Amino acid sequence: MADFDLETFIKSPSVVVFEKCRKADLVLIAQHYGISVTKQSLKKEIRSVVWDRLVELGIFVLPDVQPELEQGGAAAFETPLIEEKEERPQPVNLPRFESLSPASSESVVGARLKICLARLHLEQEANEKQEAREAKERVQKRELEHKLAIRTLEIEAETKLKVRKLELENAATQAVATPTSIRHAPLSEHYDVRRHVALPQFRETEVDAYFNTFERLATALNWPKDIWTTLLQCKLIGKAEDAVATLSLTDSLNYEVVKAAVLRAYELVPEAYRQKFRDYRKALAQSFVEFAREKGTLFDKWCAASKATDYSSFREFILLEEFKKCTPERKRESLSTATKLAMLYRIVFY
Structure with a gap:
């Protein structure tokens, strides 16, 4: 394939040459006409953006399409059949079409823009739902840990209260059961060692x-x-x-x-x-x-x-x-x- 010449293309824009352009050639065309593209984008995306802009500038003119193709939306124009500004022989296997009106060109661009916006909107909604779900899970986890810690403290407090209550009951029982004559005896004489082993x-x-x-x-x-x-x-x-x-x-x-x-x-x-x-x-x-x-x-x-x-x-x-x-x-x-x-x-x- 012959090397792409930007000056030749500017002087004589050709759809055939445009279709054969490499990614670097498309970037050069975009820079010349002030079209915003990035080198990191796919070749298909760069070609679509440059094509739409060249159509808007009137460098390329879209052909007329049948009514049933107009209902198909942007998919009908993925490989548009167009005439060059200069009179060139058409392939024998392709029909000859007349140019589209500017209003029809704008509708195609608008449809593609709406599709992109709708896709971005859906992706944003999905991301927001995912973030909301993760935030909810984190909140539920913190609440569960907090409840578990509170329950642990409650169990410890209840256990201490029960132990203290049993100690007081045992002390009261021993005080009642101890005869008055030996109630004031030294503690070690009647100390129950078995309770403290x-x-x-x-x-x-x-x-x-x-x-x-x-x-x-x-x-x-x-x-x-x-x-x-x-x-x-x-x-x-x-x-x-x-x-x-x-x-x-x-x-x-x-x-x-x-x-x-x-x-x-x-x-x-x-x-x-x-x-x-x-x-x-x-x-x-x-x-x-x-x-x-x-x-x-x-x-x-x-x-x-x-x-x-x-x-x-x-x-x-x-x-x-x-x-x-x-x-x-x-x-x-x-x-x-x-x-x-x-x-x-x-x-x-x-």
Whole structure:
């Protein structure tokens, strides 16, 4: 196919040449006649826009069509048969038509414009319906989550009220059933331990934390101090249970003695806390806030185990730590002292 020449086409517009134009040629024609098109559009769309504009400018003239074709709308003009302005021989297989009037040309353009507008209107309505449906679904989801949260809070409140009501009823029943002669007896003498054995499960990996939780719970519920060991021993397992079993009957009823024995069994002595504090390092998945809090907790446990309550005692155990690094093996004065030193030795070197 010969190259397209814009100047030749302008001087002698030809429908045949126009039909053979490439997309780039159509863009050149549009730019020359000031027709607004984009290079990203399809060739078919550019050709339709340029054709309509050239017809409006009178460069091309549409032929007359039969009445039945006029009723067919814009589809009848997708491949219009037109005459050129210059007299050229018509193909033998095509009929000869006369030019359309300007009014007929304008009606075709108007029909196409109406179709485009109707299509855009339908697409806009579909998009608006889709957005409205999605917005409605989001609102319904938020309402459902809100109702679920409210219902959860209501259930928790109802549960607390029921528990409190049962506690008050039990307290009233016990007050009525208790004889007057023993109503003012010490609480521990008629304290029902069975009602309070549902304590948190003892965990051997968090012994010191378990004691802190137990003490806060016992203080909050006003449990008598002399039954703390009874409640505590119901939950002890493993080395903690064995350590308490070795105590005498009198010592097994003393909470502080029982606590110290369990902590010794798990080697939770000042040296163990010191090593945990010194060796603790930040994990990759741990934030600096969590690391600082855990580091501070380990230091507090070290100070508490060393009984450092003031500046003097704090200074003493810090200097003692530095001093121990330079001292030889310690002497053993008694069996208990030797046992403690052996435990410390195993913590340090094993």
